[in-house]
Amino acid sequence: MPKDTPDLLPDAHIDAARYEEMYAASVNDPEGFWGEHGKRIDWIKPYTKVKDTSFAHDNVHVKWFEDGTLNVSANCIDRHLESRGDQTAIIFEPDDPNDEAKHITYEQLAKEVGTFANVLKECGVRKGDRVVLYLPMIPEAAYAMLACARIGAIHSIVFAGFSPDALAARVNGSGAKLVITADGAPRGGRVTELKDNVNKALLHNVLGTRCLVVKRTGDQVAWVGGRDIWYDDLAERVSSDCPPEEMNAEDPLFILYTSGSTGQPKGVVHTTGGYLVYASMTHEYTFDYKDGDVFWCTADVGWVTGHSYIVYGPLANGATTLMFEGVPTYPDAGRFWQVCEKHKVNQFYTAPTAIRALMGKGTGFVEKYDLSSLKLLGTVGEPINPEAWNWYNENVGKGTCPIVDTWWQTETGGHMMTPLPGAHTLKPGAAQKPFFGVQPLVLDPTSGEVVEGNGVEGVLVIADSWPGQMRTVYGDHDRFVQTYFSDYKGYYFSGDGCRRDADGDYWITGRVDDVINVSGHRMGTAEVESALVAHETVSEAAVVGYPHPVKGQGIYCYVTLMNDETPSDELKKTLSDWVRREIGPIAKPDVIQWAPGLPKTRSGKIMRRILRKIAENDFDSLGDTSTLADPSVVDELIENREKG
Numbered sequence: 001m002p003k004d005t006p007d008l009l010p011d012a013h014i015d016a017a018r019y020e021e022m023y024a025a026s027v028n029d030p031e032g033f034w035g036e037h038g039k040r041i042d043w044i045k046p047y048t049k050v051k052d053t054s055f056a057h058d059n060v061h062v063k064w065f066e067d068g069t070l071n072v073s074a075n076c077i078d079r080h081l082e083s084r085g086d087q088t089a090i091i092f093e094p095d096d097p098n099d100e101a102k103h104i105t106y107e108q109l110a111k112e113v114g115t116f117a118n119v120l121k122e123c124g125v126r127k128g129d130r131v132v133l134y135l136p137m138i139p140e141a142a143y144a145m146l147a148c149a150r151i152g153a154i155h156s157i158v159f160a161g162f163s164p165d166a167l168a169a170r171v172n173g174s175g176a177k178l179v180i181t182a183d184g185a186p187r188g189g190r191v192t193e194l195k196d197n198v199n200k201a202l203l204h205n206v207l208g209t210r211c212l213v214v215k216r217t218g219d220q221v222a223w224v225g226g227r228d229i230w231y232d233d234l235a236e237r238v239s240s241d242c243p244p245e246e247m248n249a250e251d252p253l254f255i256l257y258t259s260g261s262t263g264q265p266k267g268v269v270h271t272t273g274g275y276l277v278y279a280s281m282t283h284e285y286t287f288d289y290k291d292g293d294v295f296w297c298t299a300d301v302g303w304v305t306g307h308s309y310i311v312y313g314p315l316a317n318g319a320t321t322l323m324f325e326g327v328p329t330y331p332d333a334g335r336f337w338q339v340c341e342k343h344k345v346n347q348f349y350t351a352p353t354a355i356r357a358l359m360g361k362g363t364g365f366v367e368k369y370d371l372s373s374l375k376l377l378g379t380v381g382e383p384i385n386p387e388a389w390n391w392y393n394e395n396v397g398k399g400t401c402p403i404v405d406t407w408w409q410t411e412t413g414g415h416m417m418t419p420l421p422g423a424h425t426l427k428p429g430a431a432q433k434p435f436f437g438v439q440p441l442v443l444d445p446t447s448g449e450v451v452e453g454n455g456v457e458g459v460l461v462i463a464d465s466w467p468g469q470m471r472t473v474y475g476d477h478d479r480f481v482q483t484y485f486s487d488y489k490g491y492y493f494s495g496d497g498c499r500r501d502a503d504g505d506y507w508i509t510g511r512v513d514d515v516i517n518v519s520g521h522r523m524g525t526a527e528v529e530s531a532l533v534a535h536e537t538v539s540e541a542a543v544v545g546y547p548h549p550v551k552g553q554g555i556y557c558y559v560t561l562m563n564d565e566t567p568s569d570e571l572k573k574t575l576s577d578w579v580r581r582e583i584g585p586i587a588k589p590d591v592i593q594w595a596p597g598l599p600k601t602r603s604g605k606i607m608r609r610i611l612r613k614i615a616e617n618d619f620d621s622l623g624d625t626s627t628l629a630d631p632s633v634v635d636e637l638i639e640n641r642e643k644g
């Protein structure tokens with residue numbers, strides 16, 4: 001435990017009394033509460049219906065503000081022009097610190113997005129069409145998102161670290177008309193050839209998907225005539241004025257693929273009205289954002305955190321948001337702090353894995369920079385361990401910046417549980433309190449009964465809908481119902497476990513399904529398994545997470561080879577590279593252990609619980625192995641355990 005925790009922020013939007021009052025209102029009268037707070041954004045036609053939602057297993061549906069109309073890009077741009085046209089909307093900090101940063105005002109943003117929207121139209125994109133973005137962290141990524149929103153197209157961003165195969169699956173899965181990419185993506189001093197990856201991904205494309213290319217590096221790229229278009233060529237010809245499309249509150253805004261417990265990523269669908277209300281409100285209250293503040297979320301727009309807290313939440317609030325193209329350790333481990341000093345960042349939001357990585361490099365890199373502009377720090381993506389929390393608090397926040405530990409998910413659109421910096425005395429490592437409208441419950445994992453009282457642990461479910469909730473799995477509503485509303489009927493099941501302590505504060509204990517969290521990136525172990533068994537030498541594979549000092553969790557693979565294959569270190573490397581190529585660098589295995597046999601029940605189900613314990617080096621609590629078809633495989637695996 002730290003010596004102290006930072007004091008609450010004075011003059012915050014939400015103090016303790018106001019939190020209690022607003023929280024009570026939000027759960028006692030959701031219609032009244034959200035009916036009022038829905039007005040924080042601009043509507044073309046105001047809503048009269050606020051909430052129509054049901055978590056009943058046979059009738060799951062989620063609709064908010066359903067008869068209202070609006071446009072998200074008008075909310076993020078046009079409505080600010082009169083009062084803050086000259087204010088910086090986006091600060092772009094490039095990968096190379098010697099290249100110049102850009103300050104894009106709201107006025108300029110309006111022109112850029114208008115132009116981009118007209119370019120999309122020129123490419124034949126219409127309302128309701130899907131557009132895949134596969135881009136570096138450059139302002140054009142934000143322009144493209146907002147341009148889609150402006151004309152009512154649905155964007156689906158694929159993180160630029162994903163492989164051509166993963167990209168192809170997402171292009172096909174969403175039936176995308178267009179992929180927007182760049183020639184290359186500089187990151188950490190190296191360049192990822194994005195256009196090359198798109199070429200590979202579109203090789204077998206039967207949808208007639210076209211490719212719009214933004215110039216970033218100026219590198220030579222292989223071109224397919226008739227399919228590929230330079231952004232600049234069209235941008236020169238079109239007007240910068242594009243009126244916003246009037247969208248219904250429940251029209252989809254974006255699809256974002258995310259990992260679950262099966263091999264196939266799910267297309268999480270978020271819609272227009274509820275999402276924007278929720279993203280903007282959480283951005284303002286959780287970070288205590290005030291006019292004129294510079295807000296920096298270090299995520300990539302390829303993840304939900306980038307959607308909600310680099311682009312939509314901040315811009316809807318008229319904020320100045322920082323987009324950083326690089327990585328925390330390039331050119332050295334002081335980069336984050338150098339950027340904080342340079343742009344006088346007020347709120348800084350990052351992942352525990354980044355903090356742990358920087359912690360390992362010593363305090364010298366932090367001490368070099370003036371961090372006095374910082375008022376608040378945040379974390380997201382995984383539980384934060386006390387050492388990392390203390391380091392962040394003492395060295396970055398200098399003991400004076402509250403740290404908001406925000407628990408949420410791609411599916412939730414915005415923060416679900418977090419301390420509010422003016423209301424809640426912090427507990428390092430705890431997500432603490434539900435945001436307005438969020439009703440967390442702890443269930444007994446076996447009986448599914450609600451566990452009442454404090455000092456309890458179980459699985460975390462949410463009892464009722466909130467406006468930022470995902471609406472469906474793209475093209476597969478049954479899967480939505482199956483995944484989130486079937487294990488515990490009547491509730492939204494988060495997939496996380498949690499503890500409610502003696503004071504009623506919440507602590508997230510980690511996933512209870514086969515999803516792991518590697519460097520804050522969410523990954524289904526089944527995805528890695530399907531990549532492994534797709535290799536000709538592999539007959540069977542089981543993948544689990546294990547504690548990793550920097551990544552949070554590492555990827556531990558048990559691999560059974562085909563009969564005629566000989567295990568070797570070389571083959572391990574081949575398989576590791578193979579997974580990296582199939583999914584992307586973030587999925588590269590940390591450990592591969594040869595497994596002549598896997599522990600299975602008599603019905604053939606792999607007992608992952610046991611594999612997890614072995615990978616964790618925890619042999620004393622293997623539990624009952626007597627139900628295994630062949631208990632001796634366990635001894636064999638223990639004997640040959642690989643060090644992570």
Ligand code: WTA
Binds near residue numbers: 303382407410517
């Ligand atoms: C985990 C990221 C503990 C959790 C926004 C969740 C966290 C998954 C926290 C969602 C936190 C996220 N403390 N665990 N503050 N934030 N998680 O969809 O397991 O990429 O279910 O969304 O990350 O990951 P996703």
